[in-house]
Amino acid sequence: MLSVGKSKKEVVTEFRQSEILAAARRVFASRGFHDSTIEDVAEAAGIAKGTIYLYYASKLDLYWAALKAGIVAMVEEAERQMAAVATVREKMQAFIASKINYAEAQKDFFRVYFSEFGNALTHPAEMQREFKQLYLGQARMLSQVIADGVRRKELRPLAPESAALAIADLTRGMIVQRMVGWSKASVDDDIQFVFDLIWKGLSNR
Amino acid sequence: MLSVGKSKKEVVTEFRQSEILAAARRVFASRGFHDSTIEDVAEAAGIAKGTIYLYYASKLDLYWAALKAGIVAMVEEAERQMAAVATVREKMQAFIASKINYAEAQKDFFRVYFSEFGNALTHPAEMQREFKQLYLGQARMLSQVIADGVRRKELRPLAPESAALAIADLTRGMIVQRMVGWSKASVDDDIQFVFDLIWKGLSNR
Amino acid sequence: MLSVGKSKKEVVTEFRQSEILAAARRVFASRGFHDSTIEDVAEAAGIAKGTIYLYYASKLDLYWAALKAGIVAMVEEAERQMAAVATVREKMQAFIASKINYAEAQKDFFRVYFSEFGNALTHPAEMQREFKQLYLGQARMLSQVIADGVRRKELRPLAPESAALAIADLTRGMIVQRMVGWSKASVDDDIQFVFDLIWKGLSNR
Amino acid sequence: MLSVGKSKKEVVTEFRQSEILAAARRVFASRGFHDSTIEDVAEAAGIAKGTIYLYYASKLDLYWAALKAGIVAMVEEAERQMAAVATVREKMQAFIASKINYAEAQKDFFRVYFSEFGNALTHPAEMQREFKQLYLGQARMLSQVIADGVRRKELRPLAPESAALAIADLTRGMIVQRMVGWSKASVDDDIQFVFDLIWKGLSNR
């Protein structure tokens, strides 16, 4: 089977885009959306201001692109980790561990991500909708696992989606605590803490 | 004749300040900090732009004042509700219920509040410190209740502060879900869901 | 002989005005016209902002009033000193000494005065005219003395007005040098220097 | 082919800067620093407001740049004129003539210059220092000539620096008189008047 068909131009374009995205993530993470300038991102990416507009139509566009790319990567990482283990218990633990570890490795992205999460509430409707899709996407696989657990009676009967969101919230809270420096425990201890709480809260007895 | 001690001027000043604060809350809630202008707030308050500067030194000042006033009121409300009941279990439930109910009643404020919570991660250090104080303040009373519960063996042994933050996170998550319209359940059902999860997660057996 | 006729009200008014004027002079001198606020002057005078508008119609008005009052006092002082001596030579020396000494004593005023002198060139025509009157007023007595000296052949024949302005310029320059700290000589030495130069420049042989 | 070394970009930049400077000089001259707006300067230069900030960091910066450029040109002109003649007497005359003629040709600049000279007294220390340097710079060559004259006994013994400042003051005064319209004499007559006064005042016998 021959080349999947990316022309040289497309490759260059993708490379540029990912470079810009990485720069954007760094910049937005350190200064927030409003206090970052396109110039900042351009400098961080080592290109000229105008070039960014060849790849993204506006500052907001760039921001969303950076955010989306990060979320997709994050979700994929979680999926990978969850697919690698077998039981409901393990999968839930994998989800939590994957998120917390990912956050440790990608602090930049998480800063943007949480910042956006807060702002989403004050954002235009259209943006909220899209953000919701992305956010729920990651909860979906978790809620399937939970539904499975409920079916097998490993978990007590409860709405899988609500439970999934609860897990996400708890994990999120722990990540923030670590990020802001309120938690001094080891990564593994914090993962264990969240999992314990959740497992005791959800399991059947 | 007992003078309650406030001169007419002081009364007027307080009234103006609270009017401005209310307008600020509304405006910041609907558009976020950066996309709100002082002019917007002034209009919402029915006064002139310059007048705001008679009461608050800067846009940021006004923002913080609106935020702080709201947090203080929120914490007081929670304290009141928790003080009104006796057992550890009831107090925990009171905390959760108080928060969720308060959020229903004060949607404006919560929008600002969560927005800030996200942005805190990208904010100047000094602001983070103050915000942290306010945020931890509300967790403090909860962690005392938990410590009490642990002492009485009603709760399994765990770090009270971490547990308190976990409760706050879970409650927060539920409020956001309701706010964004992802939860269609009744307020009481949602309160119950959070409490169940927490109680099962934390209690001894 | 009875009262010269100032009612109590007028006395109060005059007192207020002179207090305000003094405050204005101090404030304008230290910060310049544009960087001084009416509030500054009010504070310096120990009264409320609005009160100033009972005595002066605008900030500019107040400024001019402060300037004029100072110039009048300065001119009167020079007249007094010049009237106290007899010869042309002494009168010229008296003028120079009076100005330099007055400047030492009234640094505030001179700062405003010179500042205005510079700005006069960029000021509206009407203001320039009035300023010109005041400025020439002080040169007038000097030019009469010079005319007298020319008539008596003590001075070589030259246009009295031009000579008067030249004396004023030289004196002014010395005052500025002292004010800015470029001259380290004693007041008397500086007076002598200016006078020597002038006298040699103007006298007949 | 010899490249003189300026890239096209540099040429454009220099052109823009000098255009802006010229516009600034005109505007500041006619309205003064505080009553001129950046918008005014931009309009006068036929460019957009923002463009000015590409070349000057602030309004004050622009002002100083306009002032400095003018002073440097003025000093160079005087140096040229003085270098072209041989005797002490001629050099002093050249200084006076150069200044007065330059003022006739550059009324805009002189208006700004004198305005600044007055304001210098109320300006922040740092600015005064720089202005002092520029101002003294022009007096320096004059005081060397005077020192020379004193050495050759052409001038009576006196402090060269004080004498230089006196010449500058007198010249300055004459320029102002011409500028404000108080002198109706011809340029040459006014030059002669100042020179006569100075020469008689300074020369030996």
Added chain:
DNA sequence: GATGAATGAGCGTTCATTCAT
């Protein structure tokens, strides 16, 4: 008369976006 809270026009500065090279 005296006050000082309220007003709102005005300005310096920033920065997302455009477009000629």
Added chain:
DNA sequence: GATGAATGAACGCTCATTCAT
């Protein structure tokens, strides 16, 4: 495609002036 000079709308903040008390 890449650049970065140019643009101009937008906004935070100031302060002279007014006027109800």
